[in-house]
Amino acid sequence: MDLIKPDLGLLFWTGLVFCLLLFLLAKFAWKPILNAVNARGQKIQEALDLAEKTRAEMQLLQAENDKIIKEARAERDLIVKDAKETATKMIEDAKTKSKIEADKIVEGARTSILMEKNAAIAELKTQVAGISLSIAEKIVRQELSSDEKQKSLANKLADDVNMN
Amino acid sequence: MTFAKHLKYNILFLFALVFFGNILAEKNNTKETEKEFNVSEMIMHHIKDAHEWHLWGPEHGGTSIYLPVILFDNGLKTFNSGNFYHGAIVEQKDSITGEVSEYYLGKGPAAGYALCHEEIYILHEGKLEFKEGHPHNVQPYDFSITKNVVSLFFGTFLVLVLMLSVASFYKKNGAVAPKGLAKFIEPLILLVQDEIAYTNINHNKYKKFVPFLLTVFFFIITNNLLGMIPLLPGGANLTGNITVTLFLATLTLLITVFSGNKNYWRHIFATPGVPIPILIIMVPIEIIGIFTKPIALMIRLFANITAGHIIILALISIIFINKSLAWGALSVPMALFISVLELLVAFLQAYLFTMLSALFIGAAVEEDHH
Known part of the structure; x- marks a missing residue:
């Protein structure tokens, strides 16, 4: 029975010592320890949160970068396409223009050739007329060189007229 | 003067x-x-x-x-x-x-x-x-100043020195990763704060009870372990003394009773949804329940630690009963086995006492869920 009989003296000392221990530890040990440990826990949590946030931001940035690159690529493609089109058009235009020019030149040449030809023909006609005239004059001179000849001619001409 | x-x-x-x-x-x-x-x-x-x-x-x-x-x-x-x-x-x-x-x-x-x-x-x-x-x-x-009182002084002194040196580490270094002694003590402190107090007591109120639970935990575990040392200053059966466990359990009882909120008392005297005739039977049982919980705490610690001492001493005594050293071949390994087991028990009982104290306090400050 002695074993389970509480002892007044021990109860007193236990109470006194334990309460003192509780007071001293609460004030000088638990408070700084728990403050430090919990502050550290908070710091770690904050660091983790920050890392998470930074990662999300990085991801966002990456996505944005990707978007920008994609847009730039699309724009480049568009520009190249435009340029190609423009170039093609320019070549086409030039071709058309040069053809028109060539045609025009050809036409001009043709016209001038025609004109030259006409002028040549006209001159030729004039010369031929001159030559013919002089030949005719010579012939006429020959025909009319004697009286007989003049008389035959006159007869002949009169025949022509009579016949009509 | x-x-x-x-x-x-x-x-x-x-x-x-x-x-x-x-x-x-x-x-x-x-x-x-x-x-x-x-x-x-x-x-x-x-x-x-x-x-x-x-x-x-x-x-x-x-x-x-x-x-x-x-x-x-x-x-x-x-x-x-x-x-x-x-x-x-x-x-x-x-x-x-x-x-x-x-x-x-x-x-x-x-x-x-x-x-x-x-x-x-x-x-x-x-x-x-x-x-x-x-x-x-x-x-x-x-x-x-009996043997137990001297042991009490020494154990308390040891806890104080250990914890103050751990505290001085944090004071000196601030919120850094623990080193040396703090590295060893901190997991235990966190065990009490996070696993015992935080999980069992209302999250808004648990902080108030952490110093008590920590002190009880380290007081019990230190004195349990000191009791395992057969030489001076160990060897006293302090935590296996009914007076000490009575005092610790009384503290838990007092904290439970004085921090009990309206909800706690209503569950004892007028459990919601229970008809009055049954309440007549329930209320005395609930009132007895207030006391049986700390009494169980008191007896559990006392009986476990005392039993450990008795078993080790009894096993060693085999040699002296038979007056033959040869029996040591049997009794020493057995006593060693029990001693190792007692090291586990020393921790386990400190943990249990603190855990159950937190559980009782948690029940007393629990908010109404209905």
């Missing part, structure tokens, strides 16, 4: 005198013959409190540290317990049962008192009067 000024030193001197005055007083009592080895007596002697710290040698006349006796009996009386242990041993036969009881008669400053089974009695007509094997004399108020 001068007296008051020197009071501190006077008290210190007094303690020093009582403490060291008779330390290691060896007594060569040749008349002491070897008695039959009594296992239960030896074990009971070891697990109970004493006014001496027995080191080695026979029970009477071995080497002991005699501890100071402080009595309140018409004023304060202090003397060294050697005055009992060096006094005459009286053997008295009970007239009815025939049981022989022996006790020490105090001498010198202890005259007029007797020490029987580590309890101090005031002598009546120069002797103790036994009834059914127990003295029926008046007992003075005994505030002696």
Whole structure:
């Protein structure tokens, strides 16, 4: 029975010592320890949160970068396409223009050739007329060189007229 | 004025005198013959409190540290317990049962008192009067620095030194990763704060109870482990003493009762949804329940630690019962096994006591969920 009989003296000392221990530890040990440990826990949590946030931001940035690159690529493609089109058009235009020019030149040449030809023909006609005239004059001179000849001619001409 | 000024030193001197005055007083009592080895007596002697710290040698006349006796009996009386242990041993036969009881008669400053089974009695007509094997004399108020009290002082000192040095680490280094001692202690502190307090008590209120739970946890585990050391300053059965566990359980009871909110009391006196005729039966049971919880705490710690001491001592005693060293081959490995088990129990019981205290406090501050 002695074993389970509480002892007044021990109860007193236990109470006194334990309460003192509780007071001293609460004030000088638990408070700084728990403050430090919990502050550290908070710091770690904050660091983790920050890392998470930074990662999300990085991801966002990456996505944005990707978007920008994609847009730039699309724009480049568009520009190249435009340029190609423009170039093609320019070549086409030039071709058309040069053809028109060539045609025009050809036409001009043709016209001038025609004109030259006409002028040549006209001159030729004039010369031929001159030559013919002089030949005719010579012939006429020959025909009319004697009286007989003049008389035959006159007869002949009169025949022509009579016949009509 | 001068007296008051020197009071501190006077008290210190007094303690020093009582403490060291008779330390290691060896007594060569040749008349002491070897008695039959009594296992239960030896074990009971070891697990109970004493006014001496027995080191080695026979029970009477071995080497002991005699501890100071402080009595309140018409004023304060202090003397060294050697005055009992060096006094005459009286053997008295009970007239009815025939049981022989022996006790020490105090001498010198202890005259007029007797020490029987580590309890101090005031002598009546120069002797103790036994009834059914127990003295029926008046007992003075005994505030002696017993073996358990010394162990209590040492254990408390150890906890203080450990925790203050851990605290100084954090004060010096701020919120950094722990090193050295702090690395070892911090997981235990976090165990109590996060696993015991936070999980069992309302998250808004648990912080208030953490210092108490931490102190209880480290107090119990330190004294449990000190009890495992067979040499001075260990070996006392402090946490296996019903007085200590009674005090700790009472603290839990008081905290539970005084921090209990309306919801807690309503569940005891008017459990919601229970008809009145059943309440008549329920309320006494609930009221008993308030007390049975800490009583279970008290008995669990006391019984576990005391049982551990008893088993180890009993196993070691096999050698002495059979008076043969050969039995050591059996008893030493078994005692070693139990000792290792007790290391686990030392932690487990501290954890359980703290956990259940937190659970009871948690139930008392729980908010209404209905």
